[in-house]
Amino acid sequence: MNLSERRSLLDALNEPILLVDQSREIILANRAAQDLFGRQIEGLDFSRTIRHPSALQHLDRVLAGNTIGPEPNIVFQMSGPIPTTYKISVSQLENHTEPAPLVLISLTDISHILEAEQMRSDFVANVSHELRSPLTALTGFIETLKGAAKDDPKARARFLDIMEREASRMSRLISDLLSLSTLETNERIRPVSRANVPEIIARVIATLSPQAEAIGKTITFTAPDLSEADCTIIGDEDELIQLFHNLVENAIKYGRAKSEINISIKTDKNLTVSVKDQGEGIAPEHILRLTERFYRVDSGRSREKGGTGLGLAIVKHIINRHRGKLIVESVVGEGSNFIVQLPLINNDTP
Ligand code: ADP
Numbered sequence: 512m513n514l515s516e517r518r519s520l521l522d523a524l525n526e527p528i529l530l531v532d533q534s535r536e537i538i539l540a541n542r543a544a545q546d547l548f549g550r551q552i553e554g555l556d557f558s559r560t561i562r563h564p565s566a567l568q569h570l571d572r573v574l575a576g577n578t579i580g581p582e583p584n585i586v587f588q589m590s591g592p593i594p595t596t597y598k599i600s601v602s603q604l605e606n607h608t609e610p611a612p613l614v615l616i617s618l619t620d621i622s623h624i625l626e627a628e629q630m631r632s633d634f635v636a637n638v639s640h641e642l643r644s645p646l647t648a649l650t651g652f653i654e655t656l657k658g659a660a661k662d663d664p665k666a667r668a669r670f671l672d673i674m675e676r677e678a679s680r681m682s683r684l685i686s687d688l689l690s691l692s693t694l695e696t697n698e699r700i701r702p703v704s705r706a707n708v709p710e711i712i713a714r715v716i717a718t719l720s721p722q723a724e725a726i727g728k729t730i731t732f733t734a735p736d737l738s739e740a741d742c743t744i745i746g747d748e749d750e751l752i753q754l755f756h757n758l759v760e761n762a763i764k765y766g767r768a769k770s771e772i773n774i775s776i777k778t779d780k781n782l783t784v785s786v787k788d789q790g791e792g793i794a795p796e797h798i799l800r801l802t803e804r805f806y807r808v809d810s811g812r813s814r815e816k817g818g819t820g821l822g823l824a825i826v827k828h829i830i831n832r833h834r835g836k837l838i839v840e841s842v843v844g845e846g847s848n849f850i851v852q853l854p855l856i857n858n859d860t861p
Contacts, residue, residue, distance in 0.1 A: 514539065527597075527618040530604075531557050533574055533611040544618070547589065557616070563587045566599050573601045573614050586621070596622045637805045641684055641819070645677035680817060687821040690753065691804070694828040702833065705856065706746035708782055709734045712774060715755045723763045723772065730759065733775040741778055743856050746833050754829040755784070757822040758849045762788035764816040766846070781835075781852040792843040801839060802827035 512520075518539060521528050527544035529537050535557045545552065548560045558567055565585050572578075585599040597618040604613045652670045660666040716730050723730055734742070762772040770789035777783050793801070793808055800806045805820040807813040813820060830837050833853050841847035 526620075529557065529560070529616040531570065531574075531614045531616060535570065535574070538613070547618075561587060561599070563599070566601075569599075569601050570614065570616070573603050576603070576612075578603055594622075595620055596625055634804060638684075638688065641805070642681060645681045648677045649674055676817075680814075680819075683817065684819045684821070687819045687825060690825055691821060691828065694750070694825065694832065698828055698832050700832075702745055702747040702750070704745070704747060705743050706748045706751050708742050708744060708746075708751065708784065708853070709776060711748060711751050712755055712776070712784065715752060715759055716774070719756065719759050719763060722760075726763070727769040728763055728766055728772060730763075730772045730774065733773070735777065741855070742776065742782060744782055744833070744853050745856060746853065747829075750829045750832065754826050754851070755786070757826050758786040758851070761822060761849075762786050762790070762847075764818065765812075766790040770846075778855060780855070782855050784851045784853075785848055786851075787846065787848040789846040792845050793839070793841040793847055794843050795841075798839050798841065802837070 517530070518541070521530070521539065521541035524541060525543055527547045528541045529544050529552075530539035532538050537553055537555055537557055537560065540548065540552050552560055557570060561567075563585065565583065566587065569583055569585060582600060586596055587599060588594055588596045598621045600617050600619070602615055602617075604615055652674050656667060656670055660670060712732060712734075716732055720730055759772065759774065766772060766788040767790050772789075773785075773787045775785050775787075777785075797806075797808045801808075802823045804824040806823075807818065807820050810820075827837060830851060830853075835851060835853040838850040838852070839847065840850065
């Protein structure tokens with residue numbers, strides 16, 4: 512294969528690839544490598560592009576024909592507006608026409624793998640932390656009940672109440688984690704059944720009204736007079752109940768005392784549901800991050816209200832599965848409006 516055939520072959524690959532001769536000179540850089548290191552790198556010594564001692568050492572070993580043993584894991588980072596991490600592989604080319612074998616160096620972008628690993632380990636650390644605090648509280652109260660408060664019925668009753676709250680916090684956390692994991696597994700599979708959204712919202716309101724009324728809040732629901740077909744979407748009823756349950760429950764939790772929660776539906780191309788509260792509102796810098804797992808604007812307040820920090824992450828996954836969109840509008844000191852857009856059955860092309 513001549514140089515121009517090699518070039519057209521290597522240009523077709525997305526990974527940056529360099530071909531280096533025995534004197535370490537770059538004799539060919541494919542298009543991706545030129546995009547990364549500049550158009551002028553052919554003819555330069557390899558050490559002018561990747562200044563990485565282990566990469567150079569390994570290259571020298573391979574050039575000397577020493578390719579025995581496992582390939583070392585050589586990783587290097589390119590700085591720039593978006594820092595990118597590459598894994599470098601060096602391999603000798605079988606070559607019968609050249610006097611000395613050439614070496615091919617390929618760079619694989621592993622940034623997304625590292626990011627996923629980081630997210631996974633952050634997630635495990637978060638879950639452990641979230642479970643540890645109620646567990647620590649429970650262990651502490653068990654000690655107290657066995658010792659100091661053993662013969663104090665009043666203290667016992669109070670501590671048992673707290674223990675019940677902590678235990679239910681743990682069980683809510685576990686059920687939210689299970690929901691998230693099921694949703695993540697199914698996210699790419701579209702629901703197949705039909706769901707009537709006003710009916711679902713009415714059921715959510717019926718479930719949550721006692722909780723709202725107990726703290727002096729009222730829920731209003733405005734739905735236009737629509738035939739059943741107009742408000743039908745392709746959707747999973749249980750997931751949609753969970754979606755609106757989480758939004759209305761948040762409006763109750765974070766709304767001002769004795770305030771109103773207004774839920775309304777309108778239809779055009781999509782079916783749009785708005786869950787609006789009169790509450791503390793959310794500052795703009797938090798809005799984009801609300802659907803991250805365990806992201807809370809005020810951790811103390813969320814925990815005091817029994818929050819797990821996973822409600823909106825679940826909401827986001829359900830909306831994604833239904834090919835919908837979440838818009839959050841909020842004014843600090845006035846309140847928030849969580850708007851869910853879902854494709855109506857007539858406009859939906861599964
Ligand atoms: P949590 O269990 O903490 O309520 P969510 O995922 O449901 O977790 O919400 C994440 C964070 O977003 C909450 O901790 C809260 O700070 C903020 N938030 C959610 N809904 C509202 C709302 N209606 N008004 C003000 N802040 C809200």
